[in-house]
Amino acid sequence: MTVTLADVAARAQVSPATVSRVLNGNYPVASSTRERVLRAVDELDYVLNGPASSLAAATSDLVGILVNDIADPFFGIMAAAIQSEIGGPGGRAGGERLGVVCNTGGSPERELTYLTLLQRQRAAAVVLTGGAIEDTAHAGAVAAKLRKLHEAGTRVVLCGRPPAPEAPEAIALTFDNRGGGRQLTEHLIGLGHRRLGYIAGPEERTTTRHRLEGHRAALDAHGIEDDPRRTVHGRYDRRSGYEATLELLRRDPSLTAVVAANDTVALGACAALRDSGLRIPGDVSVAGFDDLPFSIDVVPALTTVRLPLTEAGARAGRIAMGREEPPPGGIATVRGELMVRGSTGVPRT
Amino acid sequence: MTVTLADVAARAQVSPATVSRVLNGNYPVASSTRERVLRAVDELDYVLNGPASSLAAATSDLVGILVNDIADPFFGIMAAAIQSEIGGPGGRAGGERLGVVCNTGGSPERELTYLTLLQRQRAAAVVLTGGAIEDTAHAGAVAAKLRKLHEAGTRVVLCGRPPAPEAPEAIALTFDNRGGGRQLTEHLIGLGHRRLGYIAGPEERTTTRHRLEGHRAALDAHGIEDDPRRTVHGRYDRRSGYEATLELLRRDPSLTAVVAANDTVALGACAALRDSGLRIPGDVSVAGFDDLPFSIDVVPALTTVRLPLTEAGARAGRIAMGREEPPPGGIATVRGELMVRGSTGVPRT
DNA sequence: TCTTGCATAGAAAGCGCTTGCTGTCACGTT
DNA sequence: AACGTGACAGCAAGCGCTTTCTATGCAAGA
Known part of the structure; x- marks a missing residue:
């Protein structure tokens, strides 16, 4: 059988209550007693029963991190940053939480199911990353879940995701995708480009829409017709x-x-251009978005919009842990920074 | 207050036991009763209390996935593959497990702490990915933990990690890093190279050592002196x-x-060479390892060893879920495939 | 008609921990 | 000398579920 609190208590000649208090450190215990208990814990190699503890205390140390695609560094980087602040092992004392990364694969159902699973586990906090899906029914369902989670005491943070009007309790750290998209296209227009192709992400995604809107706003501002083709x-x-x-x-x-739409897509675009015998940027300029680590290394280095993924993730993590004040109004916009590099240049004549 | 099983039972006019059985579907329940219960669940918007359930049933639906660096696609890809098989949401019916990715950051302590946390949660399975740290004390501690986990009924799978002799219960899917490293260097030697630089990973990592050993074996086999410099x-x-x-x-x-040591490192190598005014492969050939998605897109495309990360991860996931037989002897070696591309060529004369 | 047996439902005993409340003891106060 | 007053420690009541064991009802077999 596994060792229980009672076993430790017996060995240390104290009551289970005292052992619990030593372990949680939330109640005064004489240091001699504490020592005796800790020794017993050690000798018996005792490991707390998480579910029992969560049940009794009506809280858990799970923190959910939802990502659309864990294989994509965009999410990997944010997840790493969030998790580093969640504390988890290595974090500051006491708050030993289990930051769990859940991969929705961009599927609405999986997103919802994961939220239910986290709700079931009475998660301490939930961080949703990346663009949301723009489907009224689904958005409503997610918002409802978020509200339920909030009511149950789970902190909810959106990172790199637009605020959900139907779930105002959720703290939102939103990327300024629109502004970034606009900057990028204005940079190209400034270089003299007039015929720009745009490779958008999946439809029905906020990120996709916002970046595209920024692009169109730039075109519009410069009187360039936006040919849907x-x-x-x-x-x-x-x-x-x-x-x-x-x-x-x-x-x-x-x-x-x-x-x-992003750097990864831009990479594919570069490959296609090269395979078509076109030079970059001599014949065609290419721009990405996100500034993932590899973007500076491709040849030519990618002009892109740098998103502070690590900083935003870390901040989201801290807010989720209640270690940082949420932004006023519960919403903060995180801006990107245009990184002009070798993949864009003046258009061919 | 939150809705409990008892509330559902009351509403459906049955006993809590019956509700539990309906929910778990592991006991015959008349279909009329089942329906009544399900309706009540729906109407009350009931969500099972995970901790309570885990406590009573002495099992949990958590599956831990340990990775060294979640921001690195090498791990992201494996984690995604593992999680896709864990079932989680979207998986096959019934087994709704929560695949949780834990980021150790390559730190031995965090690795151990995460294992303890998972043990505490009574995880259903644990998958450790990537190279292990070659420190006798730490390896022993990990092995001891793995044995404990195994004893507690947790399935333990190593993916892309060498078998742990001290924890023979752990199923191991190992990458043939040595063979891959050898192939790669032999390819270069075959092209005529005699003065090869090697950028190894962190010392004290099995992956590092094995790849390096393969490299040296190739040198040795061709009578090339291995200058440690x-x-x-x-x-x-x-x-x-x-x-x-x-x-x-x-x-x-x-x-x-x-x-x-891997593709990411190779990328940095390419940048350094270019910044030094050297052409690739005209002046210096470059080879990587892993064949991450971007490797085919850099210019010139990277010669590397392709590791079937997705396949291996999926298999590890299935084994962890008990849906696939472990390999005979509990150990399987997964080979890599040499991908010859543009970054390697004959040496300059 | 009286068992037997099967299918189904309920009662109740925990699972291992947390925590409110109740002592107990040793001091410092009046 | 009687009495707060802290500082600790223990009792015991749950937390919300699962599951064993025990009814109960009813159809079929004897």
């Missing part, structure tokens, strides 16, 4: 960028620039 | 690859090839 939607992966670029090129071979 | 150790990141390459170049400017 110059926009293609796809997934947030390299393959999709490759195919979308070929498609854009087919539709309009005179393009001088391609703006991608 | 041609090997530099560093972290598994781009920066480290950049610096190590400059160091290698300083030590021996006549190098014609650089073999990196």
Whole structure:
């Protein structure tokens, strides 16, 4: 059988209550007693029963981190930052929480199921990362869940995700995707580009929509007509960028620039351009978004919008742990920074 | 207050026992009763109390996935694959498990603490990914924990990690890092290279050691002296690859090839070479390891050893869930495949 | 008609911990 | 000398579920 609190108590010649208090350190215990208890814990190699503890205390040390795609560094980096602040092992004393990363794969159902699972576990906090899905029914369902979680005492934080009007309790750290998208396109327009292709992410995603809106706002501000044929939607992966670029090129071979939904997509775009015999940026400029670590290393280095993923994640983690004040109004906008590098240049003449 | 089983029972006019049985579906319940119960569950918006359930049933639906660095796609890809098989939401019926990814950051203490945390939660299974740390004391401590976990009924699987002799219960899916490393270096030797630099990962890591051993075996097999000055150790990141390459170049400017510990490091190596005015592969060939998604997109595309991360992860996940037979002897070796691409060529004359 | 047996439902005993409340003892106060 | 007053420690009542064991009802077999 496994060792229980009672066993430790017996060995240390104290009551179970005292052992519990030593372990939780939330009640005065004479140091001699404490020592005796700790020795017994050690000798018996006792490990607290988490479920029992959670049940009795009506709290748990689980913190859920929902990501759309754990294999994507965009989420990996944020998750790492969040987890580092969750404390978990190595964190500051006491708050030993288990930061658990849940991979929704971008599926609404999985997102909901994970939320239920976390609710079931009475999670201490939940952090949702990345763009939300723009489906009224689903958004409503998620908002309802978030509200329930909040009511049950779970702290809810959105990181890199727009605020949910129906769940105002959720603290939101939102990326300024619109502003970033606009900056990027204005940079290209400033270089002289007039025929820009845009590879958008999956439809029905807030991130996709906002970045695209920024792009269009820039075009509009400069009196450039937004030909819908110059926009293609796809997934947030390299393959999709490759195919979308070929498609854009087919539709309009005179393009001088391609703006991608993110860096990974931009990578695919670069590959497609090269395979089509076009030089970057000599023939076509390429821009990405996010500034993932590899973006500076590709050749030519990618012009992109740097999002402070680590900083935002860390902040979200701290807020989730109640170690930092939420922003006023529960909403903060995190801006990106335009990184001009080698993949963009003046258009060919 | 939150809704409890008893509330549902009252509403459905049955006993709590019956509700529990309906929910778990492990006992015959008349279909009319079942329906009544399910309706009540729905109407009350009841969510099972996980801790209570785990306590009573002495089992939990948590599955731990330990990774060294969640921000590194190497681990992200494996974690995604494992989680997809854990079932979690979207998985096959019934087994709704919570696959939790724990980021150790490569720290031995955190690894141990996470294992304790998972033990505390009475995890259903634990999957450890990536290379182990070669410290006798730590390895022993981990092995002891794994044995304890196993005794407590937790399934233990190692994925991309060498078997632990002290914890033979743990199923191991090991990458053939040695063989891959050897293949890679033999490829370069075959091209005519004789002065190869090697950027190894952190010391005291099995992955590092095995890849390096493969490299040396290849050198040895071809009668090439292994000058220790041609090997530099560093972290598994781009920066480290950049610096190590400059160091290698300083030590021996006549190098014609650089073999990196992994693709990310290789990326940094490429950058350093370019910044030093050297062409790839014209002046210096570069090879990586892992074949991460971006490796085919960098210019020139990286010669590397492809590791079937997704397949291995999926298999580990299935084994952890008891849905696939463990390999005979509890150990399986997963081979890599040499991918020859543009970053390697004949040495300059 | 009286068992037997099966299918189903309920009663109740925990699972291992936390915590409010109740002592107990040793001091410092009046 | 009687009496607060802290500082500790223990009792015992749950926390919300699972599961064993025990009814109960009813159809079928003897």
